[in-house]
Amino acid sequence: MNRTTLSLLAGTAALAAVTGFAALDPPATAPAHTAEAAAQLPVERTTLLCPAPSLSDIADTSYTSFTPVTQGTTSDGKAELQAAAEQSADGTGSAGGKKKAAKRILTPKTPGTPATGDTSGADGPAYVGTAEGKYAPGWTLQETTEVAAGTGRGLQGVSCTPADTDFWFPGASTAASRTDYVHLTNPDDSAAVVDVELYGKDGQLKSSVGEGITVQPHASEPVLLSTLTDERQTDLTVHVSVRSGRVGASVQALDDKSGGDWLAASADPAGSLVLPGIPKDATDVRLIAFTTGDSDADLKVRLASPDGTITPAGNETLHVKSGMTTATDLGDVTRGEAGSLILTPTDQSVPVVAALRVTRGKAGNQETAYIPATAPVGTRATSADNSGKGTTLSLTAPTGTAQVKVTASAGSGGGTAVSKTFTIKSGTTQNVDAPVPSGLKGTYALTVETVSGGPVYGARTLAATEEGVPGFTIQTLPDDRGTVAVPETDQDVSVLQK
Secondary structure: OOOOOOOHHHHHHHHHHHHOOOOOOOOOOOOOOOOOOEEEEEOOEEEEEEOOOOOOOOEEEEEEEEOOOOOOOOOOEEEEEEEHHHOOOOOOEEEOOEEEOOOOOOOOOOOOOOEEEEEEOOOOOOEEEEEEEOOOOOOEEEEEEEEOOOOOOEEEEEEOEOOEOEEEEEEEOOOOOEEEEEEEEEOOOOOEEEEEEEEEOOEEOOOOOOOOEEEOOOEEEEEEHHHOOOOOOOOEEEEEEEEEOOEEEEEEEEEOOOOEEEEOOOOOOEOOEEEEEEOOOOOEEEEEEEEOOOOOEEEEEEEEEOOEEEOOOOOOEEEEOOOOOEEEEEEOOOOOOOEEEEEEEOOOOOOEEEEEEEEEOOOOOOEEEEEEOOOOOOOEEEEEEEOOOOEEEEEEEOOOOEEEEEEEOOOOOEEEOEEEEEEEOOOEEEEEOOOOOEEEEOOEEEEEEEEEEOOOEEEEEEEEEEOOEEEEEEEEOOOOOOEEEEEOOOOOOHHHOO
């Protein structure tokens, strides 16, 4: 009789196929022959959520999909992006019990080549993207919107994100000039229940409206922050916590006069934070910070410039009271050079989240964007929707010299991939001369891989000046989580099979 052996490797790989990442707690007493090493294997399924893009009737939105080439993937797979409302348990749309074909915004091409699609007007829905097989590792989706006039006019961009259960957004506002929404998107077959808490300069704002918000299955819920409280505050921290289920969350921060952009979630609360990629022509930079613990935080503020790390005059340290949002104006801190902000504890380490509100241009022709604290590039980070002239890639190595490889993919309409290697000196920020595909047609993707040293942090800026308004948007570059560590074992667990 044949015996079938089921390894822990296969079991964990199955978990990776479902979630896009895998974790396995070892047994209390591991068998002696269980290997201690872990293999890095490509993820087999990735889900990304894109918020509804704009309320403006004159908005034009583009979507760009890209999967970097990853060794060890299967030869098949698929990827699709469809409206959240068209999702159902079996992956097809349904209405009145009858299946209908899902409307595809774009059809991803083979790994290594971007694919694009677009929508226009104010009726754009939230989208759910799913990639499997060879399309899943490092899959990246970019949503970019141009708004010609009105509240939030300018360039708005966001990297579509995985679903999660906890998000922090320092940098939101309920000021009279602001119209800020937190967008909640539920990709699953059951409803999600979400709490939205607001923290201002004096602590948590009283509100019962933000408790127990229900987000229906395969639906998106935009929540206007000013409807959650009567208080008008310039700087707020938004905390989204999920009681049941999971959601994707992003904040759309729009201003009547100075444009607006998407505010992505800050990196997980930590004692030290890096906020990379401040444009060299920034006319004003505002730092917003919040401590998630029970103790106050005292932070040392430093700027990593092309020549090294400096301390901004008059802003050497920042005291953040527990449970209260703290903000400070850094002015034109970069003074015409590339820069990244580094926050470290002066003494005791306290978990903190932070973001920068960055302004370019002068009064009447201003535009704003946001830089949240972010995780390092890690093994590889990916950005989509780059153009030959409007893209700036900024890299910083805050604690040690690092070498990185930057690859420009083929263009969405044609072109040949090109790679360059750069050395980022310790404590500096460099706007590197990123490669552009030869014979470029359309948009292209950039991947950043850590070769040695590190850690490295990065951000990509897209710029498009129209009618004197310097439109721009900034996306940070955390690890694209294209692979997962899977324990190797020779353990025979066939007894688990029936």
